Amino acid sequence: MSNIATKKHEPLFHIVKRNAIPWWKAWIVRAISILLAVVVCSFVTILLTKQNPVLVWGAMFKGAFGTERIVWRLFRDISLLLCVSLAVTPAFKMRFWNCGAEGQVLMGCLATFATVRFLGGTVSEPLLLVISLAAALIAGAVWGLIPAVFYAFFKTNETLFTLMMNYVAKGLITLSIIYFQWENTFGSQIVSPLRIGRLPKVYNDHLVIILTVALITLFMYIYLNYTKQGYEISVVGESENTANYIGINVKNVVIRTMLISGAICGLAGFLLVSGKDGTVSPDTADGRGFTAIMVSWLAKFNPIYMIITSFLLVFFQFGSKEITRSFRLNDDFSEILTGIVIFFIIGSEFFINYQIKMRKLTKEGK
Amino acid sequence: MDNTYAIELKNISKRFGTVLANNNVNLSVKRGEIMAILGENGSGKTTLMNMISGIYYPDEGQIFVNGEEVTITSPKDAFNYSIGMIHQHFKLVDVFSATENIVLGINDGKRYKLSEARRQVLEITEKYGFDISPDKKIYEMSVSEKQTVEIIKVLYRGADILILDEPTAVLTPQEIDKLFAVLRRMRDDGKSIIIITHKMNEVLSLSDRVAVLRKGEHIATVETASTSVSELTELMVGKKISLNINRTDPHDTSDRLVVSNISSVNSEGVTVLDKVSFTARSGEILGIAGIAGSGQKELLEAIAGLQPLTEGEIKYNSPEGESFNLRKRTPEQIRELGVRLSFVPEDRLGMGLVGSMDIIDNMMLRSYKKGHSIFLNRKSPKKLAEEIVDELEVATPDVKTPVRKLSGGNVQKVLVGREIAAKPKVLMAAYPVRGLDINSSYTIYNLLNEQKDNGVAVIFVGEDLDVLLDLCDRIIVIASGKITGEVDGRHATKEEVGVMMTGNTQKEAN
Secondary structure (H helix, E strand, O other), X not given: OHHHHHHOOOOOEEEEEOOOOXXXXXXXXXHHHHHHHHHHHHHHHHHHHOOOHHHHHHHHHXXXXXXXXXXXXXXXXXXXXXXXXXXXXXXXXXXXXXXXXXXXXXXXHHHHHHHHXXXXXXXXXXXXXXXXXXXXXXXXXHHHHHHHHHHHHHOOOHHHHHHHHHHHHHHHHHHHHHHOOOEOOOOOOOEOOOOOOOOOOEOEOOHHHHXXXXXXXXXXXXXXXXXXXXXXXXXXXXOHHHHHHHOOOHHHHHHHHHHHHHHHHHHHHHHHHHHHHOOOOXXXXXXXXXXXXXXXXXXXXXXXXXXXXXXXXXXXXXXXXXXXXXXXXXXXXXXXXXXXXXXXXXXXXXXXXXXXXXXXXXXXXX | OOOOOXXXXXXXEEEEOOEEEEEEEEEEEOOOEEEEEEOOOOOOHHHHHHHHOOXXXXXXXXXXXXXXXXXXXXXXXXXXXXXXXXXXXXXXXXXXXXXXXXXXXXXXXXXXXXXXXHHHXXXXXXXXXXXXXXXXXXXXXXXXXXXXXXXXXXHHOOOOEEEEEOXXXXXXXXXXXXXXXXXXXXXXXXOXXXXXXXXXXXXXXXXXXXXXXXXXXXXXXXXXXXXXXXXXXXXXXXXXXXXXXXXXXXXXXXXXXXXXXXXXXXXXOOEEEXXXXXXXXXXXXXXXXXXXXXXXXXXXXXXXXXXXXXXXXXXXXOOOOOXXXXXXXXXXXXXXXXXXXXXXXXXXXXHHOOOOOEHHHHHHHHHOOOOOOOEOOOHHHHHHHHXXXXXXXXXXXXXXXXXXXXXXXXXXXXXXXXXXXXXXXXXXXXXXXXXXXXXXXXHHHHHHHHHHHOOOEEEEEOOOHHHHHHHOOEEXXXXXXXXXXXXXXXXXXXXXXXXXXXXXXXXXXX
16 A cells, blocks of 8 residues: 555645635635735834834824824725726726726816816806816716727727826826916926815815715616616626627617716816816826726725725825835835735635635545 | 456545535446446536546545556646546647647657657557548538547547547537447457446447436446336436427417528628528427537527628518518617517527526516616516526525526526516527436426417427427428428438438438
């Protein structure tokens, strides 16, 4: 038998697909992965910066929840990110990989700013708000429509197309700033904030944004789950063959969905300019168009879960900024920490879907 | 220990999640023996064979090759123990010749020399009587020739134990005879052959012994010479069942669907339908026979408005006496005309149903557009789902289970149930029993017969000629996109249809 034993090379472990696991177990796996991420982040902090990780985590919380003002700003930023994430979600559910949210948001920003600049003073303040909102929605929708039309009629690759449209949008903003002479001093590329056409204050600067996005979240949840159009999106996303078989016009659905996706991006642009910055630059969207992709994916395209994922990402953004400031660390360090956490969250999905079976040690004894 | 088995499995178990695919299976195959593995779909035949060929790794149990315990963790390991498997789906490079495909991936340290390989391939073909040219390119080959290349491929690698997974599914009766002759010659040469199948007559004509699996367990191994169809069926299903299709005589027939001279090309510019004409009558089951991929799919999709045509017309005569041409109309337009056309496509989860959606939402596919509300109405689909689960005995925890999680037979019941619930005038079904167990298959045949008796024009695309001849009133035969003949289901023979399936027209055949 000894000679057979040496021939055996049973693998140390093999991977087995799990059947469905109860939702609470899945959340335990996710919670453990976040805890592990915190532990790894702490070690990385010690190794790279020689700082006390407890202090670093403390600073992180201070950065996100330190004062009432910070908490309001935290929730405002969560809302803005959530808004863009909600915008990309219907497209993603349709398996249309819209990577152009950044550009669609920027077009909303540009439209808002331009409307206020050109119409400001000629119409009443509420009308100005309505017109600039409409302009933002249309601009975002058009930016979403162009790649959708090319996808529907010429089968162009939507990922590359939408990605390229981002650069066009950035270029358009730079061009407008120079061409319409919006700069406050020539050549500075800095545009002073608008004084008119701003969102009204309710309680404080942020509440209107937060409430608007809450409404959009509810709308998107109902739209995706309880309307005929939402149902068509799911069918097209699952299988174009089934959609054709059942008589859904796939081209129409793609174009309609991208109009909605783009318009909500445009709304996010309006909120950014009219409710937050008051000004416009190629960096106004601040990468939200790309972070939104992550928010949407991590939440598995569920608008309600997206509240949690956008919270997580914005919390880390705020916290990391604070540690960078209080420990005089390089900006990149906070990105490393965020990266580790996201890695662990995504990795946890593997353990939710699969389990690892170790070699049985008793067999070796034979 | 002279009498060692070529391969022996002891207490093999394999689990996928909570599903026990194989439970304590014991199996042994001698040298120079053809062993048939018989079992319904989902009984664990393929899983078991995949563990021998290194695709899966067993959770428990031992495998012995020539009396020695072995561990097989990859197909490469399997080859080292002279085990080769011929899968249902071929893995060949289209633009390479037979020989090139056969030597592809061999790394024996020797210099690559095509002429030497060609000589060896010829040696193998002569020895076992394969009918193939080593220089023919794969894209010029028929399905049966491609299968031959796959078999030579494993022989070239020195396999002594050959496993064939449902090798006859894609072959005509004549090709099956040829394959069996080759397999017998290999057996006489001392090779061990394991053949997975669910066709009873093949088991009886070819094998020496039969191992029957049911629900992952090894039920029995019997000598083929001393068994019968009814015994094997009973072992396979676990109870006695009658295998009779009750074919009634058609009554009140009228021409419901008249297809004349339709042609179509696919996206690569290849003609897939070539001047096809036939008539489907109400109260009749029209069978379409042919080798898989001869244009059956395109034909049904053309009628359903999914396959563009280059010529011809598809005329629908409603029971009320109106006529419409369905050509150049989308499925939506066809529905708006009031044409009640139901279609059970071949690709159930990729076309007929949405796998990730539950039974209710899948019921809704046909009806969700009804009404002017922008919101979905899930009430009536839910009722329909519950009715279908109840009447067709769909095994599911509840109607909110994603259909992907159901077994093949239950998926098909959901799909057929939905299509019949639409009260069709024309019902098209492509391979509706593929992958189904015997009981579910007969449920489907009965449903089709019921529809026929209700005056529906049923079009049935099938692969099992025995069933086609038992079920259909008329059978048309399609080969490479052309209709090669039409026969009466009550009088035609399998051989007659088989000859037409290879492209010989009815006249040539007679």
